[in-house]
Amino acid sequence: MADKKLQLEIKRQASPDDPAEWERFELDWRPGMNLVSAMMDIAANPVTADGRPTTPVTYDSNCLEEICGSCAMRINGKARMACSALIDNLEQPIRVEPLSKFPLVRDLQVDRSVLFENLKAVKAWVPVDGTYDLGEGPRVYPQQQEANYPLSNCISCTCCMEVCPQFNESTGFVGAATIAQVKLFNNHPTGKVFKEERLRALAGDGGIQECGFAQNCVEACPKQLPLTEAISDLGREVAVQKVKDFLRK
């Protein structure tokens, strides 16, 4: 067992302004490894394949069970979660790069705060501040819960944005994740107080209209959110809202 090796190539970059370079690593194989555990092994012994000492690889990660959304990166060219990328299922050498659409912090760590800004821009929350007791909330029927649950699975990993051809600096497109959250919070009996505001927000520059329906988002989403369905539904609702607003002006 111990003589079985695995090959990793990781794109390293010390800071946003430093040049990027590839480093090769050769690690001992263990059963059930995933990419994060492989990088933990590198951290334990940060030496490249040609025996040169290096620094441990920087990356975001937390839960290691595909639920926190931290460890999204490009693995063999495709954006996905490193924790659920099982080594045995990957072609070697495994090439690991940071997400390409977000400002790089260091190595595989990127600044994905644009998603947080987008979620704030559409008020993706239920406006209950807890300062006084409002009593029981309105009842949510099981049928509605069933519809909302898949949307609530979003882990803010930004894979949908990374793979989207329209999510770039020219369009400033909001991305599928935020659109799906608009649908989720508009469906909520208390959250829907902001429904019209959210729809109007999505008609702003970089809004839902920039979607080119390449459907990469729904293919890449590790949590199988019904993203294209959400984009379609909100495409209709935003258009209807804009027409209503125009007629009531």
Next chain:
Amino acid sequence: MATAQNTTAHVVRRGVQPLRAAEGTTFLWRKLHSLLGIIPLGAFLLEHLLSNFEALKGPAAYGAQVHFLNSLPLVRVLEWVFIFIPLAYHGLYGVYIWLRGKSNIVYYPWAGNWMYTAQRYTGVIAFFYIAQHVIRQRFMGVSLPEHPYMAFAKVQHELANPWMLAVYIIAMIAICWHFAYGIWLFAAKWGILPGKQARKRFGYVCAALGVALAVLGLAGIWAFVGGRYPQAAENPPAAVSQTAVPAGPAALATVRTMLS
């Protein structure tokens, strides 16, 4: 993450900028682009291909169709408002959309992504083809609104050049593709078909429609090059008076048929 230090007034310095909530006008322009692709441009494409199909009945029938279209009330206004201006807008804004997208089929070779890219390539083929087609067939050479019965000879002369014929065939397929997938995209993006299963089924409908339109269009092209009607000896002259006899035996035959 680098964002943790300051959550109250965080500013994204680099990378993709956040949503400009409820600001700007791109929604209107983008939706207009989408809508114009179906009405009037899609409707016009249908009309054009059906009219071309008349060419299979011969030069006289084709001429009669061109004559009919040019006798519609306010035809010049219709032409500019429902064809030229929407075409120019849809084409130019479409190029702008293309330039702002960053295709990534190399990494993500998925069906939808291929169609996304194909929609841009077919669109730009359509754009350049239609530009030369309108200039050469509508604004250059013999004026068809004034001499509708010369239409057959004019088109036939254009298609006698094998390069031009190839351009017409490629463009016909590209445009039918672009329109068929455009209908599908319209239904998806305007929320007419939110359901995955419904979108898939409608995809087959649109594919069938696209193939049918392309066959219809190619049959129209065949009418001019299939050899059933003899080739005009030379292109109809650009300036021809109402009573002048057009050059070329085929054009002459056309006029004879029309008069009989």
